[in-house]
Amino acid sequence: MGCDGGTIPKRHELVKGPKKVEKVDKDAELVAQWNYCTLSQEILRRPIVACELGRLYNKDAVIEFLLDKSSEKALGKATSHIKSIKNVTELKLSDNPAWEGDKGNTKGDKHDDLQRARFICPVVGLEMNGRHRFCFLRCCGCVFSERALKEIKAEVCHTCGAAFQEDDVIVLNGTKEDVEMLKKRMEERRLRVKLGKKMKKPKAAESVSKPDASEESPGPSKSKTGKAEETAPDSKEKKTSTAHKSAATNGSSSGKAGKRSIAESEESEAYKSLFTTHSSAKRSKEESAHWVTHTSYCF
Template identity: 35%
Template sequence: MGNDGGSIPKRRELVKEAAKLKTASELKETLQEQQEHHWANCPLSHRPLKVPIISDSGGILYNKDAILEYLIPSDDPADVTLKADGEKILAGQVKSLKDVVEVKFQTENDRWICPITSKPLGAAVKSAYLVPCGHAFSEVALKEVAETKCLQCGEDYTVDNIITILPALPVDKERLAKRIETLREERLSHSLKKASTNGKKRKKHAAEETEANANGHVAATKPAKTGIKNAATATLTAKILAEEEEKAKRRKLERNKNIEGLFAPAKKRPMTDGDFMTRGHSSTAELRR
């Protein structure tokens, strides 16, 4: 290290160099890597994207099962931690299935392609999907065609409802942010369905409970309804609910065994009659009998 009489360090060896700014090509390469990662992986579950794939109002792609797991309530501490992480990732954009749209990609040889140009969709091509149908195209093809109906299903759409997939430019992000603000003012969700009125439902439920308690009746517990019309989604939701219920049963059983281990049966308890001086004598006499 020097300073021992044998060598003298120079100033350039002591002063740290300032961090170098990345060049335009390096920034572009980093952005390309990020885009490729997000086109291949779900940010919520950190697993590869697989059908069915859904998107929020910001154009981010997620696995549908990951969103369902996030939306289903759970008391498991591990799930609570995952939900807290999910809230940071989703940033309050997804509160129900109305806040997402299933993106429908056309596939060819295990690749997503644009139905109009037949070119692959991905990080190298600026892509978009339509709301409410969810069919995905390249943005260039949509601009050239300039139609008001989806070329896949014929459903009407407007220019405002062309959602850029994984937008990288600030202009695209601002446009999508303004769109969802306008929809919320109109009490609509990202999927153009009426936004959930959870506040009114909670007030109504609380009023019903108060009335039941005042009349001296206990309201019967009703089975929870998923409210999901799609058969595949309903089946997946039911499967996740069954798994959560099985986990809860196992935790309850383990908890009961742990509690039983803390208490000994009455026959095995040591004798506590008498004072401290005579307790041992009593135990010996009892054993002799």
């Protein structure tokens, strides 16, 4: 069969074959990852933050998302792990002196060089355009190229001097394997934080209950002071009453002591002879009777 004008159709025009898989342009993908916010799809502008999976966001967009989560259904996968502003880290980026931006593109006829980037590595000087692997430190937020961390091995940040560990190094816009590894680290880290909070809660409860218990049942020293402070007037009254009682007992004891010294008293000798302290009661062993007898003077 032919078409109008005597043309002959070809095979690929008549037979339908399998559809070709659309390939994403790598340059466009890199530009989208490194120059646009993952949440709002707007151009990245300072302050720029990064999550624990290494994705870049505008801080304003993250705050708006946390305040109003109506857009969570549309972009749930990109932001499901962000529960609060503490889950993101503000990045300290170094500007690229060769970056001009849109200064010379007033007419719209200027060629955009995709190799140029707004930020660079402060140690090695590599541009952060997606061609090289970059990472940031979760403890301080400083951004470096992975080459800088490998070539200059140190346990301290190259710019601010903050100490960091391997767990604090997070790769920016990494591969699927990097994202899976960072996700495992994030889950382990959050688990440790939850366990730490659970351990602190009973300790705090014990520390709160201890002063209450001490107030209810104070120790020997505290109980005395507490009672003295709480019942100051009563204690004064008790002290005065005890003082009077002690004075009375001392007087009575002195009176008794005076009565006991009968030999010095002015009583008659007949009255004194009734007591054992009298000289007539003090007999020798020969004069004293045996203990079996009726007398009770046994010396």
